[in-house]
Amino acid sequence: MKNSERSRLNGEAEEEDDEEENLNGGLEAWERSYADDRSWEALQEDESGFLRPIDNSAIYHAQYRRRLRGRSLTAATARIQKGLIRYLYIVIDLSRAAAEMDFRPSRMAVVAKQVEAFVREFFYQNPLSQIGLVTVKDGVANCLTDLGGSPESHIKALMGKLGCSGDSSIQNALDLVHGLLNQIPSYGHREVLILYSALSTCDPGDIMETIQKCKESKIRCSVIGLSAEMFICKHLCQETGGTYSVALDESHSKELILEHAPPPPAIAEFAIASLIKMGFPQRAGEGSISICSCHKEVKVGVGYTCPRCKARVCELPTECRICGLQLVSSPHLARSYHHLFPIAPFDEATPSRLNDLHNISRSTCFGCQQSLLASGNKAGLCVACPKCKKHFCLECDIYIHESLHNCPGCESLRQSNPVVANEG
């Protein structure tokens, strides 16, 4: 009796557990992390049969070199013009496919977070450009934020409540964006980035006509798919000169989005070169009190004064609200110069050559002084600059090309002819 009572009590508890387990697919929480993450894939067998974790740094470096080679193939040795003043619309698909939970917690939440990171990175790399946000829900495209040059307003809109429902429509999104981008100045490069979760599109008319219209208006459309490859997205990107990629998982999709932050190679006929009038405001004097034109509040000390109408603005770059003059400071322009004068990718240094020259200068990385010799005094992996022939370690290679944009070796050599100045 006692046993049966106990078993009944246990049975009830077990029933509750069973219900929970059935909801969770019969797995404990710790088991779920193995089922979903597949942590055994991060292990590799070495020559003697022992398991060891995959050497991430070599893989990371190989991926980085592939990315660099892809970029430099298009650039070749000549410097390619890049569209530096960009007007980009981000179209976020909020159809019911965005509520899928294959990206945790849901595709929509992951996309919102990644777009926020992208917006910050975009304004860091392109201070003179503007972004606008468009959402597609229930087959209708709506403008979430207007074109603006400051990241805060876009991020605030993204953090708001974004429900997802209904179908998605590429044509409506493109129509809306086309109308909005027709109003921008002719020197700007028009771009659209579509983050597409759905596998279909519900369009009111002929989407091929819309694609043709976008092509004629010189809008460069790129798509990042979150589920699978679609023909219509591929066709759109091919026609307009954009890139189409499909994300495999969350980290891959973040990588794909951030690839759109640096300016793409410009197609020359797309934007008309013109001289843009800009102002370089001085900082307002310490202790000066005035009402700023952006917040309509009294501010003391901090801020800048528009050189044309003397209105006070709080931050740069911005457009003066009183007279409409674009206000920038010289570091904002300088931030884009490295796109115009990129440094050449480094060549991989063959280990045999390294062994022959046992100079001290060849055995340490020129940038960080780390030893380039792997264990046992063999030559490890390293790269060398084609111009100054100095050797660098893999991490310095990545840092130099992705963040610093200066080759320390070339900068440390005085050029004989100062006009042909340091380019890398």
Added chain:
Amino acid sequence: MASAPSKLYSDDVSLVVVLLDTNPFFWSSSSLSFSQFLTHLNQVVVIATGYNSCDYVYDSSSTGNQSVGNGRMPSLCATLLQNLEEFMNKDEQLGKQEPEGRIACSLLSGSLSMALCYIQRVFRSGLLHPQPRILCLQGSPDGPEQYVAIMNAIFSAQRSMVPIDSCYLGAQNSAFLQQASYITGGVHHKPQQLDGLFQYLLTIFGTDLHSRNFLQLPKPVGVDFRASCFCHKNTIDMGYICSVCLSIYCKHLKKCSTCGSVFGQAQTQSDEPSATNRKRKTTDA
């Protein structure tokens, strides 16, 4: 500047990378004071900015330099001065060019880039690493041809949250160093009396980043972010920017002299910025 929440800094340990300007055309005396900043925990790395080259001169964390016993301070100074001496000799042999007219600039962009690579290596060294900062002791004037490289280094330092302090000992103002310190959140100072250089270095630049919140340090005054036009090198308030290559002009032109784009018409792909036409600007204070 506050440290980023994602990086763990040990509060007491700092790393100072000192960029020492060793342009022989400027220096007439050398300063020994930075060796006083060393304690057994803090790290100092000295990179010399020469006229023809830049190189690491001293690294307190490398095993060869850590001495035991009582002869601590003098041996540190001796190693440093010896390496500096060797560097100066090598530097002189690398090129015999004499500058015409005014004092020529030293290769600040090279040593800044090397310092940033070293700091990245420190960031990779583990979870708890010292708080790095860069101190530039500079006497030579700015070289306009280094503008792009120095701005790249400044933005990279800003990204990695590394303050660049600068102590300028020359005659005129250095706009590059003022901008560097302003953008990265460091301290810029031009000492009035060079006899008291040790005192300036100790009180202003010797403090670690956490203590700076409690100290009154020289404020950035008069940092001028106005640009100079490419045609006349005048500082301008309002100008015209080429939409293709972002060159700055003070008046309307038909054609951009840097990239060759004709304004008002769609340009062709064959126009590329040519090296000889590229004029870099300085931002004068």
